[in-house]
Amino acid sequence: MPHDDKPTDYTQPVAYDSQGRPLYAHPPRQPAPEAPAASPQPQQQFVHVTRAVEPSDPEMSPEATKRHEDSVKKYPALNLSKHEYIISEVRRHPIGLFGIVAAGSFVGLLIVFGLSAYPALVPTGSPPLDAVLFPAFLLFLLVVLMTYIFAWVYINNKFFLTNESVIQEIQTSLFAHNEQTVSLANIEDASYSQTGLIQAIFNYGSIRLSTEGDETTYRFHYVTNPKRQIAILNNAVEAFKNGRPID
Numbered sequence: 001m002p003h004d005d006k007p008t009d010y011t012q013p014v015a016y017d018s019q020g021r022p023l024y025a026h027p028p029r030q031p032a033p034e035a036p037a038a039s040p041q042p043q044q045q046f047v048h049v050t051r052a053v054e055p056s057d058p059e060m061s062p063e064a065t066k067r068h069e070d071s072v073k074k075y076p077a078l079n080l081s082k083h084e085y086i087i088s089e090v091r092r093h094p095i096g097l098f099g100i101v102a103a104g105s106f107v108g109l110l111i112v113f114g115l116s117a118y119p120a121l122v123p124t125g126s127p128p129l130d131a132v133l134f135p136a137f138l139l140f141l142l143v144v145l146m147t148y149i150f151a152w153v154y155i156n157n158k159f160f161l162t163n164e165s166v167i168q169e170i171q172t173s174l175f176a177h178n179e180q181t182v183s184l185a186n187i188e189d190a191s192y193s194q195t196g197l198i199q200a201i202f203n204y205g206s207i208r209l210s211t212e213g214d215e216t217t218y219r220f221h222y223v224t225n226p227k228r229q230i231a232i233l234n235n236a237v238e239a240f241k242n243g244r245p246i247d
Helices: 062-074 095-116 129-155 196-202 226-242
Strands: 086-091 158-162 165-171 177-183 187-193 204-211 217-224
Touching: 062 086, 086 217, 086 226, 095 129, 158 226, 165 217, 187 226, 196 204, 204 226, 217 226
Parallel strands: none
Antiparallel strands: 086 158, 158 165, 165 177, 187 204, 204 217
16 A cells, blocks of 8 residues: 555544544654763862972082081071071261260360369369269269160161172160161162262261062161272172072
8 A cells, every 4th residue: 555655634533433523643752852961070189299308408508508607606696597607797987986985085185174173163162173073973874884885886887798698787875785687688789878078988877678579668877988888789689589509
């Protein structure tokens, strides 16, 4: 028998039941499309790295080791790292002592002059010279002691340049001491200034350092030959940042 290729009309009834209700044919159910195969998930890989208990220190040349040992012996009060050594020590110019010594000498001379003129200046009936000698002597010793303390405080303000940092020793009084340390990597600008004829004649001035980030400024006054000290400092900063050895 010939096959009828005409598509089936599923909207028309194909038969009727016993009660006369139409019966319809249903299209064949299409198989559900297969879900695409899931791509395989990459497996996590774990790398185990063996780490030493203590990191090894960088190697130092014999010359650098010797300079570090010499610096520790010469400056035991400084907190130097294992590989740090002093390149230069900057002290205040002696001219700053002139005002301290001059003021102390002036007061001391006033005491001596007052004792020598005491009989002529003090009227009769006042305490005799012998009675004021001991208090005047104590006052004179106090002036000498204060002059020495001011000079000692002035001298103990120092500035150290190392192969890793700049260390400033700040002495503000007999019992007030402060230490500031700035890494060479953080120094953004280093400059000096000389103001006035006296500073130019005696070749002293001020050093100014500014750091990156917090924009902190450090100053050190009465520096001898500040131009040379800034040249040494800038060379050390450039060498440190470029990984070159510092002379």
